[in-house]
Amino acid sequence: RKEVEQDPGPFNVPEGATVAFNCTYSNSASQSFFWYRQDCRKEPKLLMSVYSSGNEDGRFTAQLNRASQYISLLIRDSKLSDSATYLCAVNIFPRDNAGNMLTFGGGTRLMVKP
Amino acid sequence: IAGITQAPTSQILAAGRRMTLRCTQDMRHNAMYWYRQDLGLGLRLIHYSNTAGTTGKGEVPDGYSVSRANTDDFPLTLASAVPSQTSVYFCASKRTGDTGELFFGEGSRLTVL
Numbered sequence: 001r002k003e004v005e006q007d008p009g010p011f012n013v014p015e016g017a018t019v020a021f022n023c024t025y026s027n028s029a030s031q032s033f034f035w036y037r038q039d040c041r042k043e044p045k046l047l048m049s050v051y052s053s054g055n056e057d058g059r060f061t062a063q064l065n066r067a068s069q070y071i072s073l074l075i076r077d078s079k080l081s082d083s084a085t086y087l088c089a090v091n092i093f094p095r096d097n098a099g100n101m102l103t104f105g106g107g108t109r110l111m112v113k114p
Numbered sequence: 115i116a117g118i119t120q121a122p123t124s125q126i127l128a129a130g131r132r133m134t135l136r137c138t139q140d141m142r143h144n145a146m147y148w149y150r151q152d153l154g155l156g157l158r159l160i161h162y163s164n165t166a167g168t169t170g171k172g173e174v175p176d177g178y179s180v181s182r183a184n185t186d187d188f189p190l191t192l193a194s195a196v197p198s199q200t201s202v203y204f205c206a207s208k209r210t211g212d213t214g215e216l217f218f219g220e221g222s223r224l225t226v227l
Contacts, residue, residue, distance in 0.1 A: 006156075008154065034215075036216075042220070042221075043204055043218035043219060043220050043221055044157070044204070044216075044218055045218070046215045046216070087156065087157065089216075101147065101159055101162055101172070102147075102159075102216055103159070103173075104149075104156050104157040104158075105156055106154060106155060106156035107156055
């Protein structure tokens with residue numbers, strides 16, 4: 001089982017729709033959680049961090065459920081420009097405590113149609 | 115230079131050849147990373163470096179080596195390229211101890227024939 005898993009999609013939604021993505025992680029010791037956005041043939045860029053209390057940034061809401069080990073991203077009032085791949089990332093401290101690094105899910109592709 | 119610069123942006127390589135992908139950052143970040151991205155597999159960590167002079171193995175290190183002689187540069191070397199190393203390679207950096215944002219380069223698209 002992969003450490004971080006996402007539904008690859010694609011999610012095809014009309015403009016104005018609300019869409020939600022989930023991401024599950026297997027390591028209960030995971031410390032930090034993030035959503036990245038990646039446009040086609042571009043590098044990933046941080047969309048938002050995910051806090052225990054949940055957080056909102058405009059049309060985007062991120063939530064963390066530690067008990068069930070998943071994070072979610074909700075996009076309201078979808079725009080054409082939201083079309084991209086959304087990657088979840090989990091910060092897992094390695095056993096040798098050599099540092100910490102992000103483990104990414106495979107990404108969920110979103111296509112917003114006119 | 116602003117942020118992270120990778121070179122080359124694209125390369126076609128014959129199997130068995132040696133190849134070095136270059137990565138330079140000007141943000142004075144201590145931690146640097148190399149990921150490869152393949153369809154259906156997402157981003158997988160190859161090697162990382164928490165500070166100049168130290169390196170570590172990630173999830174898929176075989177066939178790759180790295181060095182970190184200084185803070186700014188983190189080259190990735192394929193000693194003898196194989197077709198399974200065809201991928202898009204991303205270099206990234208962040209401040210050590212900061213659990214937050216990774217800054218990525220624009221990627222190097224490598225095809226091994």
